[in-house]
Each structure stands twice: as C-alpha cells, then as structure tokens.
Amino acid sequence: MRRPSPFTVDRLVTVLRRTLLAMFGIPIVLAIVMSLVDSYRRRGRRPKPFPTTRPRTIAVGDGELTTYTFGQDLYDDMIAAIEKAERQVLLETYIWKADAVGERFKRTLIAAAERGVDVYVIVDSFANLVVAPRFMQFPPSVKLLRFPVYPAGWRFFDFSRYGRDHRKILVVDDTVGFVGGYNIGSTYATEWRDTHLRITGPGVWDLERAFADFWNLNRRKRFRDSARPLLLETPSVWEPRIRFHRNVPRLWMFPIRSMYLEAIARATSNIYLTTAYFTPDQDFVDALKEAAGRGVDVRILVPLKSNHIVTDWISRGYFSQLLEAGVRIFRFSGAMIHAKAATVDGTWVTIGTANIDRLSLTFNYEINVEIIDEALAKVQEEIFELDSSNSLEMTRAEWEARDIHRKFTEFVLRPLRPLL
Incomplete structure (x- = not known):
C-alpha cells in the first residue's frame, strides 16, 4: 500500500485547519463584534417599568413558601432575616455588585458576625472580576469562600472542575431560606424581572445542607478564610412536596x-x-x-x-x-x-x-x-x-x-x- 506523500498530508492539515477556522473562528469573531456593538448601544439606556406582583405566601406542609418577583421586596426581607439572626447565616451568590445594595448586604453581614453570629459567605470570583477586590475583603469574623476563577488546579484535564458556582442561597438560623435567580445589586433591585422563593419549615434544612455540601467540597485548606469545615446537625425530616435538585459538576x-x-x-x-x-x-x-x-x-x-x-x-x-x-x-x-x-x-x-x-x-x-x-x-x-x-x-x-x-x-x- 502506498503511503500518502508529505504534500498530501500537508494539504489535508491545511484544509482541516481552514475548516475549523470557518466553523468556529468566524462565529466567535462575529459574537465578539455583536457583543461590543450591543454594549455600546446600551450605554445610558434605562429599562422601562414592568408589571410585578407583591410577595405571595402559600402554606405547604409545616412551612410556607413566598414568591418574589421584584428585587427590592426580596432584598428587604433578606436583610431583615439577617438582622434577626441569632446563630448562623449562610449566604451564597454568583454576582455581588459593589453598589448601594451590595454595600448594604455587606454591612449587615459584618454586623451579624460582630454580634456573635456564625457568618459563612460563598462568592464566585469569575463572576465578580470587575468588582473592586477591596469590596470582597471581610473581617476575620466572616468566614469567606471565594470560588476561584480557575478551579481545576493541576487537574486541567478534569472538565468536572471547571463549572462556575451559579447558585444564589441564603439560610438563616435553620428557620428561613431563600433561593432563586436574583443576584445582589442595585440593578436587580428595580430594573430586572426575576423570581425568588422564601422557604420556612423542613425545606430549609435541605437548603442548608446544600450550602454545607458545597462549602465542604470546595473549601481550600491552605487558606485561613475557607479552611474550616461546616458541620451541621439538621433533622432527617422530609417534606414530600418539596425537593431540591443540585447540579454538582465535581x-x-x-x-x-x-x-x-x-x-x-x-x-x-x-x-x-x-x-x-x-x-x-x-x-x-x-x-x-x-x-x-x-x-x-x-x-x-x-x-x-x-x-x-x-x-x-x-x-x-x-x-x-x-x-x-x-x-x-x-x-x-x-x-x-x-x-x-x-x-x-x-x-x-x-x-x-x-x-x-x-x-x-x-x-x-x-x-x-x-x-x-x-x-x-x-x-x-x-x-x-x-x-x-x-x-x-x-x-x-x-x-x-x-x-x-x-x-x-x-x-x-x-x-x-x-x-x-
């Protein structure tokens, strides 16, 4: 059997390279241009008012579920829950803006920690690359886990370690939990339409375990802030009408x-x-x-x-x-x-x-x-x-x-x- 000549191999490589460039290079360049143009056009543009509903509360089993569709209503209740905390606060978010709303949350969390409440915070570093680093600095009383921009470490070949932490969770004192689409920031308070849920009753314990499992799976022992494991003792009580589903890439x-x-x-x-x-x-x-x-x-x-x-x-x-x-x-x-x-x-x-x-x-x-x-x-x-x-x-x-x-x-x- 004749072996292909180097010329033929070179031509195949060239054709393959050009094909891949056409398939992915051109779409990527177009996507970048479209994003830049859209960003320019959005400058100074304000969103229009949109219809919202007041928080609606429904009793389910031994607890209640409250639906939020307007950010300011949600933030007010989240802040109130943190201010009433007596034992523990668990906060996890994807985006945390260094604006008036973001500062309000930060001050409230630090105040809770200073009065003796165990405060744990998880934030995704990649989602907050544009946030001033000093904003993400907390006193030692707040236990902080910064999910790293590059989480794979030496295991660059392990794609299960590249997922971002896109979750938004707040749990206070085993009694109340919040979960949904809202990040933390002034824009989301009044300009975006989102949905969030407030939970009381047995469902809170499942939300609390979800937070603890992420903390313990991703804590980094070589750093002071997130080295400490989070150990919980929650009742093994099930609410059959409420189930939490967690995507865990690792x-x-x-x-x-x-x-x-x-x-x-x-x-x-x-x-x-x-x-x-x-x-x-x-x-x-x-x-x-x-x-x-x-x-x-x-x-x-x-x-x-x-x-x-x-x-x-x-x-x-x-x-x-x-x-x-x-x-x-x-x-x-x-x-x-x-x-x-x-x-x-x-x-x-x-x-x-x-x-x-x-x-x-x-x-x-x-x-x-x-x-x-x-x-x-x-x-x-x-x-x-x-x-x-x-x-x-x-x-x-x-x-x-x-x-x-x-x-x-x-x-x-x-x-x-x-x-x-």
Whole structure:
C-alpha cells in the first residue's frame, strides 16, 4: 500500500485547519463584534417599568413558601432575616455588585458576625472580576469562600472542575431560606424581572445542607478564610412536596435537566416555562415538541433582548421547529427577565438558579426547588400570565418573514450552541 506523500498530508492539515477556522473562528469573531456593538448601544439606556406582583405566601406542609418577583421586596426581607439572626447565616451568590445594595448586604453581614453570629459567605470570583477586590475583603469574623476563577488546579484535564458556582442561597438560623435567580445589586433591585422563593419549615434544612455540601467540597485548606469545615446537625425530616435538585459538576451530578424532562413528559394540560437564556440540547427541544404534539399548551417566555445578545441570536435558532410544533413563544419587552421558573398542569412548580441552557444544565453548580402544590402552581400561573401581558408573542408568520441577514446570522452562530 502506498503511503500518502508529505504534500498530501500537508494539504489535508491545511484544509482541516481552514475548516475549523470557518466553523468556529468566524462565529466567535462575529459574537465578539455583536457583543461590543450591543454594549455600546446600551450605554445610558434605562429599562422601562414592568408589571410585578407583591410577595405571595402559600402554606405547604409545616412551612410556607413566598414568591418574589421584584428585587427590592426580596432584598428587604433578606436583610431583615439577617438582622434577626441569632446563630448562623449562610449566604451564597454568583454576582455581588459593589453598589448601594451590595454595600448594604455587606454591612449587615459584618454586623451579624460582630454580634456573635456564625457568618459563612460563598462568592464566585469569575463572576465578580470587575468588582473592586477591596469590596470582597471581610473581617476575620466572616468566614469567606471565594470560588476561584480557575478551579481545576493541576487537574486541567478534569472538565468536572471547571463549572462556575451559579447558585444564589441564603439560610438563616435553620428557620428561613431563600433561593432563586436574583443576584445582589442595585440593578436587580428595580430594573430586572426575576423570581425568588422564601422557604420556612423542613425545606430549609435541605437548603442548608446544600450550602454545607458545597462549602465542604470546595473549601481550600491552605487558606485561613475557607479552611474550616461546616458541620451541621439538621433533622432527617422530609417534606414530600418539596425537593431540591443540585447540579454538582465535581461529582458529575446533573439532576435538574432530568427533573425538567420528566415533568415535560408527564404533562397533559399545560407547560409554562420562563427562562433568561434558552439554548437547550436537541433532546430537550424534542420533549417540548412532543408535548405540544399530544395537545399540551406549551408556552415559553424569554427576554425580547437579554443582557447577552449572542445568546438571544442562538436561542432564535430553535424557534422554527418549536413554532412549527405548536409551541407558543413570548418575548418579555422593556426590561430583562432573568427568572428561572416553570409550572406544569397546575400542580408542579420549579424555581431556582438554572437556566435552560447547556451551561446551567450540564456544566455549572446550580440548585432548583421542585414543589408539588396546586396553590403555589396557581400563583405561578398568574405570574406567568402577568409577564405574558408585558410580552410580544412570536407568530409563525412573523418568524418566517424575517429578512435574509437575520437568517444568515443565525446560521453563522449555530456552531456556538454547545458552548452556551
């Protein structure tokens, strides 16, 4: 058998290199340009007012669940809970802005630690690269775990160690917990529409264990602040209508995607899904299409314009097949909707930190609470209807009539789907 000549091998390598450049280099360059242009256009632009609901509280088992859709209401109750803390405060967040709201949280936490409360804080360093380093400095009384920008260490080959900590959790004194999509910052207090949940009763203990497990898995023994393990003694009491699902990349655990797929597969009446970023895998899309095909009223609510323009364009790449299958798509207008929530058949609800994208469902540390309760589902459906009233529905005719440059942009960005 003749061996290929060096010339032939060189040509193959050249063709392969150019092919890879065309497949990924061009989309990446286009994505960077689009992001820069969008950032320039947003300068000085203020979001428009949007409808919100007052906090709604529902009794579930031996506890209560309160839904928040306006950041200022949530922050006031979180601060009040910290100010009343007598024993322990556990706070975990992805983004923590060094603005008036961020300073308020920092002062309240330090004050709690100074009066003898055990205060533990987890913050993702990568998400806060633009925050002044001095803002993230706390007195020794506050136990701090900075999840590192590069968490893999010498194990650069271990992709399970690259996930970001995208969770937002607050637990106070074993009695009250908060979880949802809100980061900490003034923008989120009044300008973004998000969803968060306040929990009392046995569910708080599961949220507390979720925090402790992350702390103990990622604490860094060579540093003073996060070297100390967090040991808890919580009752082994289960609330059967409330379950927490945690994505843990280090352990290759990603149950949130499975939770969604099971709920979608069981749906017989309706699926109302709200997500900030919609870039799922094809199996997830197929599950929604199959539900619509069997007569389920499937509605997806996304931002008209999110804070990540490239994600918006990639998300639109799924619209054709969804609209053709009968799925209704609503685009929240005037402001950014950052909620991660869904309700199915008037009985099933999930609220949490995971978006419907590959980063959240198969890469990052995330946490979602799953609740089986008709009263809470009714509240969530009413919130979805209110959000829909501030949205533009994408019709099939409108989608098919989009101009050629939009279709071309969607096609060029398509190779980036697996990265978002």
